Amino acid sequence: MKNYYVLSNGRVRRESNTLYIETADGAKKPLPVEDVESLYVYGEVDINTKLLNFLSQKRIPLHVFNYHGFYSGSYYPREYLHSGYLLVQQVQHYQDAEKRLALAREIVRGSAHSLLRNIAYYDRRRPGTAAEREPEGEIGNAELPGDPETEAAVDAALDDPSVDTNFQADDDLDPLESSLTLNDDAPSLGQIRATVTALAALIGAQTHVNAVRGVEGKMRERYYQAWRHILSSEWLFERRVRRPPDNEVNALISFGNSVLYTTCLGEIYRTQLTPTISYVHEPGARRFSLALDLSEMFKPLIVDRAIFRLINTGQLDASHFDKSMDGCFLTDAGKRLFLRSLEDRLATIIKHRRLGRHVTYRHLIRLECYKLVRHLTDVEPYRAFRAWW
Amino acid sequence: MYIILVYDIGEERVHKVCKYMRRYLPRIQNSVFEGELSDSKLAKMKAGLEKIIVSGRDSVLLWVMRDDHFVDRQIMGVEKLPVDNFF
Numbered sequence: 364m365k366n367y368y369v370l371s372n373g374r375v376r377r378e379s380n381t382l383y384i385e386t387a388d389g390a391k392k393p394l395p396v397e398d399v400e401s402l403y404v405y406g407e408v409d410i411n412t413k414l415l416n417f418l419s420q421k422r423i424p425l426h427v428f429n430y431h432g433f434y435s436g437s438y439y440p441r442e443y444l445h446s447g448y449l450l451v452q453q454v455q456h457y458q459d460a461e462k463r464l465a466l467a468r469e470i471v472r473g474s475a476h477s478l479l480r481n482i483a484y485y486d487r488r489r490p491g492t493a494a495e496r497e498p499e500g501e502i503g504n505a506e507l508p509g510d511p512e513t514e515a516a517v518d519a520a521l522d523d524p525s526v527d528t529n530f531q532a533d534d535d536l537d538p539l540e541s542s543l544t545l546n547d548d549a550p551s552l553g554q555i556r557a558t559v560t561a562l563a564a565l566i567g568a569q570t571h572v573n574a575v576r577g578v579e580g581k582m583r584e585r586y587y588q589a590w591r592h593i594l595s596s597e598w599l600f601e602r603r604v605r606r607p608p609d610n611e612v613n614a615l616i617s618f619g620n621s622v623l624y625t626t627c628l629g630e631i632y633r634t635q636l637t638p639t640i641s642y643v644h645e646p647g648a649r650r651f652s653l654a655l656d657l658s659e660m661f662k663p664l665i666v667d668r669a670i671f672r673l674i675n676t677g678q679l680d681a682s683h684f685d686k687s688m689d690g691c692f693l694t695d696a697g698k699r700l701f702l703r704s705l706e707d708r709l710a711t712i713i714k715h716r717r718l719g720r721h722v723t724y725r726h727l728i729r730l731e732c733y734k735l736v737r738h739l740t741d742v743e744p745y746r747a748f749r750a751w752w
Numbered sequence: 753m754y755i756i757l758v759y760d761i762g763e764e765r766v767h768k769v770c771k772y773m774r775r776y777l778p779r780i781q782n783s784v785f786e787g788e789l790s791d792s793k794l795a796k797m798k799a800g801l802e803k804i805i806v807s808g809r810d811s812v813l814l815w816v817m818r819d820d821h822f823v824d825r826q827i828m829g830v831e832k833l834p835v836d837n838f839f
Contacts, residue, residue: 364790367837381775384839392839393774397793699838706837 364400366626366709368702370695374409375402377417399423401629403622405432405698424632426625431607431692434621437628437651439638446635452739453640460572466642466738466745467572470656471579473747475563477663478586479556480750485593485671486552555589576643579659586663594674607690612670614684614691615701619666620658622705627654627661627728634732657731660748665724669704678704713752753794754823756815757785761805768804769812773797778835787835788820 369375373386382394396417401424410425418425419440427435456462550558562582569575590612608614628651631638641652643659673679683697693701709725722730731748738745755777761769770779776797777785789797794816801812817823 365837369839371839379771379774386839395774395776395778397776398787703838
């Protein structure tokens with residue numbers, strides 16, 4: 364099952380019990396409906412209720428993006444995996460402050476681990492040009508084996524229960540902040556790694572979900588500082604700017620994250636979980652916030668690594684961006700290139716340790732959902748995703 | 753499962769088979785389909801095909817491989833219907 368992307372303008376229709384895409388130039392292409400995981404619509408496309416009915420019947424979510432490539436919304440077909448019991452459990456784990464905190468901490472630990480993995484990875488490959496930091500054939504399973512020492516240190520920091528538990532909410536972060544803030548304008552990767560690790564060690568001590576989120580925000584801020592060491596120098600990236608993104612790198616992050624968000628949503632749809640009840644993020648009225656929770660853990664692995672690779676190997680260049688308007692956006696060719704690379708990453712296969720079989724990165728997201736289900740139904744405590752390769 | 757399916761079907765039914773197959777796999781040439789299907793989808797597809805074809809006259813051949821890694825796909829001349837999930 365794959366995602367199918369419609370970037371051209373035209374019409375998607377149901378015909379002969381399958382999907383057909385008619386592009387504006389008159390070409391008509393069949394699309395094997397049984398192979399469609401979800402549909403991504405970037406172009407200006409006509410659809411009708413007949414199609415929506417068909418998509419519901421085949422349980423295919425349809426995600427719509429606007430002209431600039433920003434996420435607009437999803438056609439989320441009627442739920443087909445119902446579980447009243449799980450819904451009750453999901454709500455209870457949200458309402459019980461203790462239970463929610465435990466889940467939120469673990470999710471943020473998972474995302475801390477992913478951030479640290481990226482920093483550590485590029486710290487190891489520090490010498491050489493940016494392009495040399497991207498090994499040939501890295502997509503498709505030839506990732507460098509982890510450095511056991513770093514792994515151990517990271518894991519220990521994340522799981523250490525001995526950390527000062529008197530530590531309290533947001534206000535107390537400031538003294539800590541000053542001790543962690545580096546006077547140096549451009550901290551080295553090693554310094555950033557130390558800072559993020561120190562911040563990660565504080566997750567367990569937070570007594571409030573807001574404070575947990577605060578730590579996660581601070582870690583991410585530090586993590587973005589590492590990008591100037593990772594990307595070739597001509598790519599300016601000072602800080603994360605959204606709505607609209609102000610430069611190329613921010614445009615890529617925004618675009619990539621929206622794809623990952625919908626991917627997570629698609630995986631949640633295939634489970635009994637309700638996508639609106641979340642633990643790290645506040646369950647919002649207008650968002651499927653559980654997808655936001657999940658995507659945090661996978662952004663560094665899927666989106667960020669795809670960006671590093673595309674930029675450092677010179678596949679993306681200035682011609683793939685449009686800065687003529689307020690902000691910076693990907694052009695059509697840029698979108699295609701980036702989507703293809705994201706799709707490649709999602710299809711990357713690794714051997715799952717515990718399951719003893721090969722799974723794709725995309726499937727890891729589904730497995731994460733199952734782990735949540737097991738936690739909520741009291742089968743096994745949740746342990747967030749930590750890349751082990 | 754990675755599948756290559758070719759068929760030789762009586763003229764009256766050939767279009768029916770083609771239409772049916774399009775639900776499951778991308779067509780790469782006339783009478784040739786190729787792509788990835790799960791075990792269950794493959795079983796479902798075969799059951800459906802069986803209902804369309806006349807077993808005494810029509811012929812469908814399937815190569816079923818565990819993974820596309822086993823396939824060295826070579827092309828001579830033009831690739832008539834390239835497979836893609838970007839439109």
